[in-house]
Amino acid sequence: MGPAEVAAGAAMAAGDGIRVLLFGPASEMGEVAEGVEVVDSPISISKAAEPAAAVRSTPEASIVRAWRAVSAGDAQALVSGGSTGAALAAGLFNVKRAKGIYRPALALPLPVPGHPVTLLDVGANTEVRSEHLVQFAFMGAAFMSTVLGVDKPRVALLSNGEEETKGTPLVLETHRILAESGTLNFIGNVEGRHITNGEVDVVVTDGFTGNIALKLIEAVSEATVDIVDTAIKSNARSRLAGRLLAPAIREAEEAIDPEGAGGAYLLGLRHLGVVPHGRFTRYGVSQAIMLAARGVREDVIERTHAELEAGHALRPSRDRPSSDAAATVPSRT
Amino acid sequence: MGPAEVAAGAAMAAGDGIRVLLFGPASEMGEVAEGVEVVDSPISISKAAEPAAAVRSTPEASIVRAWRAVSAGDAQALVSGGSTGAALAAGLFNVKRAKGIYRPALALPLPVPGHPVTLLDVGANTEVRSEHLVQFAFMGAAFMSTVLGVDKPRVALLSNGEEETKGTPLVLETHRILAESGTLNFIGNVEGRHITNGEVDVVVTDGFTGNIALKLIEAVSEATVDIVDTAIKSNARSRLAGRLLAPAIREAEEAIDPEGAGGAYLLGLRHLGVVPHGRFTRYGVSQAIMLAARGVREDVIERTHAELEAGHALRPSRDRPSSDAAATVPSRT
Numbered sequence: 001m002g003p004a005e006v007a008a009g010a011a012m013a014a015g016d017g018i019r020v021l022l023f024g025p026a027s028e029m030g031e032v033a034e035g036v037e038v039v040d041s042p043i044s045i046s047k048a049a050e051p052a053a054a055v056r057s058t059p060e061a062s063i064v065r066a067w068r069a070v071s072a073g074d075a076q077a078l079v080s081g082g083s084t085g086a087a088l089a090a091g092l093f094n095v096k097r098a099k100g101i102y103r104p105a106l107a108l109p110l111p112v113p114g115h116p117v118t119l120l121d122v123g124a125n126t127e128v129r130s131e132h133l134v135q136f137a138f139m140g141a142a143f144m145s146t147v148l149g150v151d152k153p154r155v156a157l158l159s160n161g162e163e164e165t166k167g168t169p170l171v172l173e174t175h176r177i178l179a180e181s182g183t184l185n186f187i188g189n190v191e192g193r194h195i196t197n198g199e200v201d202v203v204v205t206d207g208f209t210g211n212i213a214l215k216l217i218e219a220v221s222e223a224t225v226d227i228v229d230t231a232i233k234s235n236a237r238s239r240l241a242g243r244l245l246a247p248a249i250r251e252a253e254e255a256i257d258p259e260g261a262g263g264a265y266l267l268g269l270r271h272l273g274v275v276p277h278g279r280f281t282r283y284g285v286s287q288a289i290m291l292a293a294r295g296v297r298e299d300v301i302e303r304t305h306a307e308l309e310a311g312h313a314l315r316p317s318r319d320r321p322s323s324d325a326a327a328t329v330p331s332r333t
Numbered sequence: 334m335g336p337a338e339v340a341a342g343a344a345m346a347a348g349d350g351i352r353v354l355l356f357g358p359a360s361e362m363g364e365v366a367e368g369v370e371v372v373d374s375p376i377s378i379s380k381a382a383e384p385a386a387a388v389r390s391t392p393e394a395s396i397v398r399a400w401r402a403v404s405a406g407d408a409q410a411l412v413s414g415g416s417t418g419a420a421l422a423a424g425l426f427n428v429k430r431a432k433g434i435y436r437p438a439l440a441l442p443l444p445v446p447g448h449p450v451t452l453l454d455v456g457a458n459t460e461v462r463s464e465h466l467v468q469f470a471f472m473g474a475a476f477m478s479t480v481l482g483v484d485k486p487r488v489a490l491l492s493n494g495e496e497e498t499k500g501t502p503l504v505l506e507t508h509r510i511l512a513e514s515g516t517l518n519f520i521g522n523v524e525g526r527h528i529t530n531g532e533v534d535v536v537v538t539d540g541f542t543g544n545i546a547l548k549l550i551e552a553v554s555e556a557t558v559d560i561v562d563t564a565i566k567s568n569a570r571s572r573l574a575g576r577l578l579a580p581a582i583r584e585a586e587e588a589i590d591p592e593g594a595g596g597a598y599l600l601g602l603r604h605l606g607v608v609p610h611g612r613f614t615r616y617g618v619s620q621a622i623m624l625a626a627r628g629v630r631e632d633v634i635e636r637t638h639a640e641l642e643a644g645h646a647l648r649p650s651r652d653r654p655s656s657d658a659a660a661t662v663p664s665r666t
Binding site: 123127161167168169171195207212216219220223234242249 | 541544545560573580588
């Protein structure tokens, strides 16, 4: 997703009435639409860099400047088209955690036709403790109800079996806490098929498992469409019919296209962030900007805080927030 | 998968020249084919039971009697159509671990058209240590080369990113050991898309992540075929064409049908076990029996031992094998 494609997506969102501040190399953006204001920021952090170190050492990087603009009130939310790690690290340094939050999480609305399902964490936290997963559950539920308009979202834990006895010790402990929470519509453990059949709205897991799950879902759905397509084309009798079917296949592909959902929501900071997939085109970028705008309009941050408070899931203020995940989480090995 | 369906699958395998001893309720099996010998065992362990306790308290259960027959040399391998947990627990009690093995693992050949990929562990061990994952890598490679005939299988770790810096501390440590092993064709970390695009032959992970991955793959591929099918049927222009396409769609469904692969291989015991999926029909049962027979013919157990020895990955004989996973593995929380 190059600067010109991001600028084109910004133009689409601006056409829908959203004011966009665009940080990036002005010289690579092409012509910029009305409603889009470019802040020339030619320095960027690549995907390969170690995010925290790169963010610290590069205060003029576009992602750092963009978060600073949000922090200063020049914008209400951030959409990052670059490295997810850099967006997260720069967010932590420049806008900080929301009050009472242990760890931000990446929440992704999955393109399940007919019933979007939000999966979190899809990669912000490789290792977590149960109090983190409990907060992810509340954060995901608040996102689903405020931004996606799902009333009393059904929240579940991703596990290796539906039974409450299934899972790692971490999952078992989180299950117990969520089952006792009272304010959340917690429906227990789920497996793969619940994600695709519409029986759950929010699926909670750690960022390691969630990232693997997300990439598997994308890869398997794409590969399956390819398999059907190949079967159609390899059969002489169906080849002609296949041409008539092209619009229907394209419709199916669009239904499972991640771009429509706009990308992952970065929950748990004092301001909103949305991280579209690196492969997105201008359409996906425009959807990401609209998703961010919807979160601002619906005041997702205040409402998430209220739900966490009602569920007694806020971090006690005497706890010092941990700035380094690796240093505070016991090893699995 | 009822006793009659299992008996029908056994009949299909017997037709291919495999002698089958069938343990289960004789009265529910219907007519039994030539080459199938029924040992009436009306007591069974249900999926809901706690496997280890049920196996200990029910010596006459069909799964326990079947493993005892294998242990006594009356059969060379076991195929279980019942609870996976019971098959694993009864195997551990009645045939024991193979020499030098820490933990048995469930290895599943995934139905990726054109290039089968073996995923392990898909559920035998919810929590593991790095020496377990290292053995799974060797066990999976030996299975892939001996039973599935793949020369120098490419082995990878499932992680939240391809880079060697990605993963939990457990994945990072296992990565380091496998990279230094020398005898294994270790290609590093993989994500979802490598599983579907043929770049890897054996994918190693813990039983929690592997079980979640397996069920996601099944659910997403089925749901995607349904989405394409619905798109075809909802479009007036393509409905007629859709009828012509039915054979091609069916062909695609068969290509991704898990029954063809026969189910999961239980690796690491002194005798072979194969666990077909609970939803399988007689065809899947017959494939599972053939898979077991192929493992016996190819002497997968001896050859796995040889590969583990060459890779210095056998459990040192001074270590006592652990009989209870939960008691020996540090908690993740």
